[in-house]
Amino acid sequence: MIKRFWQTLKRGIAEENPVLVLALGLCPTLAVTTSAFNGLGMSVAFTFVILGSNIIVSLIRNWVPKRIRIPVYITVIASFVTIVKLFMAAFTPTLQQNLGIYVPLIVVNCIILGRAEAFASRHGIRDSIADALGMSVGFTWVLVTLGGVREILGQGTFFGLNILGSGYNPTLLMILPPGAFLTIGVMIAIMQHLRQRG
C-alpha cells in the first residue's frame, strides 16, 4: 500500500510531471511565477482543488452518466475553485491580487480535468488521493523552481529575502513575460536531456 503510494507520488514528480512532461496547465505556470511566493500560492490553491475534485469524482464515479460526465466534472471543479477564491479574498487579499484572474482560471487548468477524467473516474478514493498528491507535488516543485529562478535573476531576492546583495543589477526581463517562456523552455530541455540519457 505504502509502496504503491510512493510510486504514484514519484510518477507525478518526474516521469509524468504534469507541466514538464505532459505540458499541461501552462497558463498559470507561466503567468503567476514572477516570484517564488506567488508560485507557492498558486500551488496551494491547485492542490486544494485537485484533491477535492479527485475525491468527489472518485466517490460519484458510479452514478455519473457517461454522456454528461465532462460538465459534471467541470461543475465539481468550479465549485472548489469558488471556495478557494472566496477563501483567498477573505484571508490573503495580497495573494489574491497578485494572482488576479488566474485564480478563477484554475477551472480550465487541463491537469485537473485530465486527472478527473483519466484517473479519478476509474479508480477508488485512496488511489485518487495519492494521484492528486503526486500531481500536486510535481506541479508545486516546478512552479516554485520557476518562480525562484525568475525572482532571483529578476529581483535578486528569493521569497522576498535579498540573497544576491545590493551589487546585483536585476535582469528585469526575467520578471516580464519573455522570462517565463525562456525559463520554462530551458527547464523542459534539461528534463528531456535527463530522460533521453537515463
Added chain:
Amino acid sequence: MATKLMVIAVSAILINNFVLTRFLGLCPYLGVSKRLDSALGMSMAVTFVMTLASAITWLIWQFLLLPTESNLIYQVAKLFGFEATPAAFDLTYLETISFILVIASFVQFVEMVIQKISPTLYSSLGIFLPLITTNCAILGVAELNTITYHYNFLESVVHGFCAGIGFTLALLLMAGIRERLEVANIPKALKGLPLAFIIAGLMSLSFLGFTGLSFVKGG
C-alpha cells in the same frame, strides 16, 4: 467612444497579446502550431467562440449576477411581490461556475449548428471546437471583460474579437516558424516543446516593444 474602442483593439491585439503577454490559450498555441492550415482553423474557431462568448457572458453578468435594479431575478421576485433590495440578489460569487458552464454548453451548441448547416466548415473547424471549452483564453476574456475592466457590452464584444485576432496573429507566426524548423538540425534536447517555448519567448520579447505605444487617453 470610437477612440476607446480603438484603444481596446490595439491593446488586445498587440500590447496585451493574449498568448504572448497574458499566457492565455497556451495549450492550443503549442498543440496545433505544427502546421499552418490547422493553425488557421484553430484560430478561426477561437476568434469566433471568443467574440460570442464575450457577448453571452457579459449579458449573464449584467442581468443575472450583478445586484442592480436591472437584475432579472430581482425583477421577477418583485413581480411576485417579494419585498427585497437588489443587494439580496448578489450572485457575483457564482461567476466562475456560471461562465464555464455557459461557455461549455455554448461550444457544444455551436458544434451542432455548424455540423447541421455546413459540413465543409465542420470538417475544418469541428475537431477544434471540443478543445476550445478548456481553452483558458475564452474564460479569461470573460473574466477580464466583467471583473477586471468593467467593459460595457460593445467594448466586451470588441475586446473578445480583437483578443481572438491577437491569438490568430501569434499562432500563425508560430506555425510559420515551426514549419521551417521541421527541416532544421537542432540539438536533441531542444526538439519539440523546449524550442517552441524559446521561440515564444523571443516573440514575446519583440511584442514587448509595443508597450511603448501610448495613447492620449490611456487604455
